[in-house]
Amino acid sequence: MKEYIEECNQFVAEFEETIQKPKLHPSSIYYTGVDLGTACIVLAVLDENYQPVAGAYRYADVVRDGMIVDYIGAVEIVRELKAELEEKLGTELVYAAASLPPGTDELDGGAIKNVVQSAGFELTNLLDEPTAANQLLKVTEGAVVDIGGGTTGISILENSEVVKIADEATGGTHLSLVIAGSYKCSFQEAETYKHDPKNHDELLVTLKPVIEKISSIIVQQTEGYEIPAIYLVGGTACLKNIEQIIQKSTGIKTYKPVNPMFITPLGIALSCTNQLIG
Numbered sequence: 001m002k003e004y005i006e007e008c009n010q011f012v013a014e015f016e017e018t019i020q021k022p023k024l025h026p027s028s029i030y031y032t033g034v035d036l037g038t039a040c041i042v043l044a045v046l047d048e049n050y051q052p053v054a055g056a057y058r059y060a061d062v063v064r065d066g067m068i069v070d071y072i073g074a075v076e077i078v079r080e081l082k083a084e085l086e087e088k089l090g091t092e093l094v095y096a097a098a099s100l101p102p103g104t105d106e107l108d109g110g111a112i113k114n115v116v117q118s119a120g121f122e123l124t125n126l127l128d129e130p131t132a133a134n135q136l137l138k139v140t141e142g143a144v145v146d147i148g149g150g151t152t153g154i155s156i157l158e159n160s161e162v163v164k165i166a167d168e169a170t171g172g173t174h175l176s177l178v179i180a181g182s183y184k185c186s187f188q189e190a191e192t193y194k195h196d197p198k199n200h201d202e203l204l205v206t207l208k209p210v211i212e213k214i215s216s217i218i219v220q221q222t223e224g225y226e227i228p229a230i231y232l233v234g235g236t237a238c239l240k241n242i243e244q245i246i247q248k249s250t251g252i253k254t255y256k257p258v259n260p261m262f263i264t265p266l267g268i269a270l271s272c273t274n275q276l277i278g
Helices: 002-020 071-089 105-118 129-137 172-183 187-195 197-222 242-250 260-270
Strands: 031-036 040-046 052-059 095-100 122-128 142-147 152-158 161-168 230-233
Touching (some): 002 129, 031 105, 040 071, 052 071, 071 105, 095 129, 129 260
Parallel strands (some): 031 095
Antiparallel strands (some): 152 161
């Protein structure tokens, strides 16, 4: 699996470069991945060969626990990011795919679809977040764990097939609440403090109980399955050394790509086509 992680890291590195400097070579079509996260909305754009050409993101508070709570705000942000990328690329972005936490399709799938379409995209795919992430990770055996702002999504794979998906309401929001309580600061101040990598070593001691809670969720949801490895993605997985605590708590080898925040939006983009869904 090491070679896949290295390929994944290279793909993410190329995408990160395009956020600062979009690639302006001609392409007959562009594919966009729209990731409506609890803490951050990310748009990733790929060319006709499914290679990164542009990207943009914005921290936002329009989704909570995997559910859209500010529909108008979500549409406005996606529309603004879309316009920003279109101006940089000098072309219209037509097709997009999106994702949602596992098991929330009936509750919120329609809302996510409407946000993407109301922002001006033609929606071509809608899939669960861990499965989307695996479009880039290419895990054949193991568990893809997407630790987002509000929830932890788990996708278990056997012989390259998804055999189980699950979602639990524990994620980055809970880490920030613990920080706010421990440091006697506001939730927003805790979020800002958490996002700074310089504070991660210090925070790890405070946050260890919550990370162990996430580990117990992984153990519970993977019980009865042969899990050779865990693969972490999602914005909360950016916390330095979180993979070490999860590996120790679960007893399962745990891998984390270089920037796990961008794995899911890039996987969403890789699942995008020019074929509209109903």
